Amino acid sequence: MRSRKDPLTPEARSRRMSLVRAKGNRSTEAKVEAVFVADDVIGWIKHPRDLSPQPDFYFAEARLALFVDGCFWHSCPKCNRKLPATRRAFWRKKLEATRRRDEAGRRRLRRAGVSVMRVWEHELRDERWLIRLRRMLARRVAGGLRGTV
Ligand SMILES: [Zn+2]
Numbered sequence: 750m751r752s753r754k755d756p757l758t759p760e761a762r763s764r765r766m767s768l769v770r771a772k773g774n775r776s777t778e779a780k781v782e783a784v785f786v787a788d789d790v791i792g793w794i795k796h797p798r799d800l801s802p803q804p805d806f807y808f809a810e811a812r813l814a815l816f817v818d819g820c821f822w823h824s825c826p827k828c829n830r831k832l833p834a835t836r837r838a839f840w841r842k843k844l845e846a847t848r849r850r851d852e853a854g855r856r857r858l859r860r861a862g863v864s865v866m867r868v869w870e871h872e873l874r875d876e877r878w879l880i881r882l883r884r885m886l887a888r889r890v891a892g893g894l895r896g897t898v
Pocket of ligand 1: 820827
């Protein structure tokens with residue numbers, strides 16, 4: 750199953766993906782989607798409307814929400830990206846608000862019985878995140894959702 754909400758036919762999707770690849774500026778989400786397609790990761794949809802906040806990807810059977818977060822916008826503690834040189838107070842406030850919103854959102858989903866996995870932009874350089882995801886999915890499905898992650 751591809752994304753059920755994907756309005757594009759597989760052909761159109763593939764054309765678009767190769768265009769994006771050619772430009773070399775695929776968004777983090779598009780990168781993850783390309784890995785899922787190439788690696789036969791199935792059972793996900795994008796931006797499920799019935800969840801708040803909407804994760805980038807949602808695995809319904811495992812009830813697992815996957816967020817793919819940009820290191821700058823979501824204040825990755827590892828990359829610790831510098832603020833732009835101008836309007837620093839504005840940026841500090843904006844990024845702090847995003848950080849709080851992310852945190853509250855993850856809490857809300859977990860309270861609703863959804864496990865949350867976060868993948869940072871910098872983690873997309875290798876596929877350790879994919880191994881982690883597959884492990885979480887297997888555990889969630891095999892455990893009949895009783896196990897916690
Ligand atoms: Zn990072």
